[in-house]
Amino acid sequence: MKTLITTICMAAVLANYSAEITLMMQGQLLLTFNKQMLVKKIIDDSFVNWGAVENLTEDVDERISQPSENAIINDQGIIESGKPGIQLDRQVFKEQLVAKLFQNQFDQQLDVPINRVYPKVDSELLSTISANKIGYYITYFNSRNKERSVNIEIATEAINNHVIFPGETFSFNEVVGERTMEKGYKRAPIIVKGELTEGVGGGICQVSSTLFNAVDRAGVHIIKRYSHSKQVKYVPPGRDATVSWYGPDFTFQNRYHHPLLIQAKARNGAVVIQIFSSEEIEVKHKQTPDASKQLPDEMKREPS
Structure with missing residues (x-):
């Protein structure tokens, strides 16, 4: 897909590169910018500025990314479920973004594509290994x-x-x-x-x-x-x-x-x-001495 777009970019003049594009995520306004920031002119022709596209992609990803949260065992010994996160689908976003640059329309809108990021440790795994x-x-x-x-x-x-x-x-x-x-x-x-x-x-x-x-x-x-x-x-x-x-x-x-x-x-x-x-693990236990329960005298400069 990117190869095809690149080929077109090297041969065609971009349409209405002064128009604006509005980025939306789940119905909320994320960002509005002018097409011109993603375009570079060479003599009389206009081409996609891939460096600017990459920078914008990085910026949008940082704005919307939310890390997933692993399941945990709380202070009461109860397992709390993890929460999925989200991140930008970078490849799809860049393809859709560049396609917008070639559309002869003003005030374009793009719904940002996202991927769900599921926690590495979920409740089922935690239940098994605890x-x-x-x-x-x-x-x-x-x-x-x-x-x-x-x-x-x-x-x-x-x-x-x-x-x-x-x-x-x-x-x-x-x-x-x-x-x-x-x-x-x-x-x-x-x-x-x-x-x-x-x-x-x-x-x-x-x-x-x-x-x-x-x-x-x-x-x-x-x-x-x-x-x-x-x-x-x-x-x-x-x-x-x-x-x-x-x-x-x-x-x-x-x-x-x-x-x-x-x-x-x-x-x-x-x-x-x-x-x-888990119950299935075969452990090679090692005998080690216990720590002393005797505390040192209270000192301001107590050893680390």
Whole structure:
């Protein structure tokens, strides 16, 4: 289709390229523009400006796109259904748009073509993979350290309900994202080159370390895991997983034949992470030591 249109463009003068086109979506006005913005003149002839068409397509897609929402398990343990999203059907849109340029009409209208984007995780899948707990780990923190507690809670919520499909790799940094004050993270103690200092997001290494021990118990294949330069108190020696946005990441791969579900909570001074999957999964469990329930003395500069 595009090849045919291109051939026509190189041989014909566009009709009424000063007319306007109105874009509509589901009966609502989206955008009105002049045909001339999609046309370029070469000597006495007018041709489609494919760069402008591509830019307009990108702009319309950004305006209308709505991401799908996966099904989740809420705080009451009830499965909430996911929601489909929408995105522009780019190829159909460009074909219809260019066809409008050749129509000898004024005040043209184009209903924007959209595609439904269905969630990757629906209620049926979530029901299937939440039936069998294959790994878990609990660590403890001093809830009186408010800044650090807030950071732990935000990071824990970021990984909660995350599903890793067979063959997929989980990256803590990718899933949690950059730790910024705009996201609610606070300045709290972190360890840098063996020294205690302050940084935005201090404390989230307890979340990554708890997750590491939970998936390790479930026999999940660990790809990257780095220890702190100084021993931390919330996990046994050598059982931590340090992370930093511009530095180390914690990653693992699901080599099982079934999806894995992360359920993570941080409440009342405890980080609880559980790994679930289907009843059919064959797990190679691994024995790991539990974390100490003894909390360190309350300190403003508590290790991350």
